[in-house]
Amino acid sequence: MLAISAVFLVFTVIIFTAADFANKVDPNICLTPDCIKEAARILRTIDESVSPCDDFYQFSCGKWIESTLIPEHKSSQSTFDELQDELNRKLRVLIEESSQNSEKRSFVNKLKDLYITYIEAKGDQPLLDLLDRFGGWPVLKSSHWNESQFNWFESYIKLRQIGVVDNMLITIFVDIDDKNNSRRVLYLDQPSLGLFDRDLLLKGMNDTSVSAYFDLMVKSAVLLGAQKDTAHRQMTEVLEFETLLANYSLAKEERRNMSLLYNKMTTEELDQIAPNYSLAKEERRNMSLLYNKMTTEELDQIAPNTDWMSLINNFTTKPIAKHEEVVVIDTKFIKSLDLILPQTKKRTLANYMMWRIVFSKISALGAKWRNLETEYEAKVMGKQRQEPRWEQCVSIVQSVVGIGLSNLYINRYFNNDNKQMTLDIVKNIKTEFEGILHEIDWMEKNTLTHALDKLQNMELKVGFPSELMDEKKINNYYIDLHINRDDYFQNRIKAYKWLSDYQFSQLREINNKNDWRKYAEVTEVNAYYFPQENAMVIPAGILQGIFYNKNRPKY
Structure with missing residues (x-):
């Protein structure tokens, strides 16, 4: 009896103590399971041994840094990356399920076919066939290369018409006018360089990244059949030319001042900017000299060695007139480019342009090429191995059919x-x-x-925009994108061409701030x-x- 009384007494004390504790708990403190889990996560990431007043970064992130390993196929890792990895795994499931279910939706078929062909990418021959459309890669053909048949201008136009990387000398694109966001205009900008950082190229061969980039050039040429000594000699000239382009390009910090990067001119003005003009480094750093507003009729006048009207009209899907405004970013680069192109050997120009085609297509080739790419990325980015093939596939699908993939994601997970x-x-x-x-x-x-x-x-x-749920709108958006289930190499070319055509089709279009397509890729x-x-x-x-x-x- 005493034992029963004791148990009852203890039970009563516990009940009243718990009730008293509940009454004292601050109602603003969340004690739900989700809140407790989040509190535990925070405790796993912070370093309580450090005062936030002394080192807030170590306090808030210390344990996360200690416990988080950078995956071998990455050069960095963050909480953003962790969530993106999780999201990509979901996207993989969606794509592979779609591949099995024989979906009737057009955009679904396109994204699944693109995914399948990337998984089964072919060997070298498609690349060699592509190079031959431009007269071949001189480093491979040696004395058999026909210099008289090469013209950089015609080849550059062909790059755009076929659907291959077309920004290795100058970048031409359509975007919202920075001075009038109600319309879209044509922009001319400095090129995209093969080595991702312009400042690295300027360090020369003593820099690890530059030497790795040069090594990739030589090994790529040798893989396609070039003699090693020939490849070394001719790729040295290519690297020197690309370094020259880098030297005339603006550094990142110089490009941040958007009010100085905006120069309107005519095509006639561009043909007049280059004669007998060279820039000292001091002049290139003087922002008052670098940027000038001009009318569009000046374009042909400031760079006369290039037929800008012909070049632009072969890039755009809508011809422009000489009086039409274009925006030239960094007119000094245009001047310099217009001078150096006629002075550069045809073989060097052709080798450079063909190299950039090869560089852009390495991931679309077989295993030996991917191994070469991994070796390069290990030296330049610190990656120890290549990312899983499926991750590469998901990334490609996102870049081409991102709106369609977003539709699948929203329907399943959001x-x-x-x-x-x-x-x-x-x-x-x-x-x-x-x-x-x-x-x-x-x-x-x-x-x-x-x-x-x-x-x-x-x-x-x-x-996400509500239109993302309208499959008819999505199918109409991709109506001109054609994917061949059996040929990834050509699919990549077709996709690039389709994306470029779509961008150039927006020239002169009124910029609709509520255009759903601009905000419909939501899987990032x-x-x-x-x-x-x-x-x-x-x-x-x-x-x-x-x-x-x-x-x-x-x-």
Whole structure:
């Protein structure tokens, strides 16, 4: 009897103690399972042995850094990367399921066929056939290469018409006008270089990345049949030419001043900018000399060695007239390019252009090429092995049929309630920020008025556009994209051509800020501000994991 009484007494004490504890718990503290899991995750990442006042980075990330390993096929790892990896695994499932289910939807067939052909990429012959369409790669043909048949201008146009990388000498593209975001205009810019960092090229062969890039050039030529000593000699000239392009290109920090990068001119002006003009490094760094606003009729006048009207009209899907405005970014580069092209040996130019074709297609070739690429990336990026083939395939599908893949992702994995909840959170942040702006005393009245106006008119693009659920719209978007289930190499060329055609078709088009296609690729773990349209973009891909959980508190 005493034992029973004792048990009852203990039980009563526990009940009243628990009730008393519950009454004392701060109602603002979340104790749901999701909140407890999140608290545990935070404790696993922070380093409590360090004071946040002494080293906030170590305090907030210390344990995560200690416990996280960089995968061998990557050069870095972050919480963004972890979520992107998880999302990519979901995309793989969606694509491979679609491949098995014989979907009738056109865009689904295209993305699954592209995925399958990439898995089964072929060998060297498609690349050799492509090079032969330009007269061949001189380093392979040696004395049999016909110099008289080569013309860089005609070859550059052919690059665009076929659908091969076409930005190795100058970049031509259509985008929103930085000075008038209601329209799209044609831009001319410096080239995209083979080695990703222009400053690295300028360090020369003593730099590990440059020597690795040169080694890749030589080994690629040898793999296709060149003699090693011939490849070494001719690729040295190619590297010197690309370094010259890098030297005349702007550094990243110089390109950040967008007001100075904007130069309108006519095609006639461009033909007049180059004669007897060379730039010292001091002049190239002087921003007042580098950038000038001009009318479009000046384009042909400032660079007369190049037929800019013909070049541009062979790139665009809509011919332009001499009086039409184009935006030239960095006119000094145009001047320099117009001078050096006529002075460069045809063999060097052809070797450079063919090398850039080869470089752009390495991942589309067989295993020996992928091994060569892995060797290069290990030296330049620190990757120890190549990423799994399926990851490469998913990445390719995203880059080409990203809108279609986003449709599959939203239908399977995204809860539509998350869209409205996130929108409410962002609206609350806007309201609070507006209050902060009204309280500050250091901003001039005119500036404050503009800031408030910009805040009030900011567009919020959250989750996904509703049109993404309309399969007819998606099929219509991809109607001119043709994918062959048996030939990935040609698929890659067709895809590049289709993307380029679509971009150039937007020339002169009114920029519709509500064009759903601009915000329909939502399978990326990222959020960003789009300054040209004053829009905050939070795609569905980031609304997961540590960034979003509808069951966590909305403090």
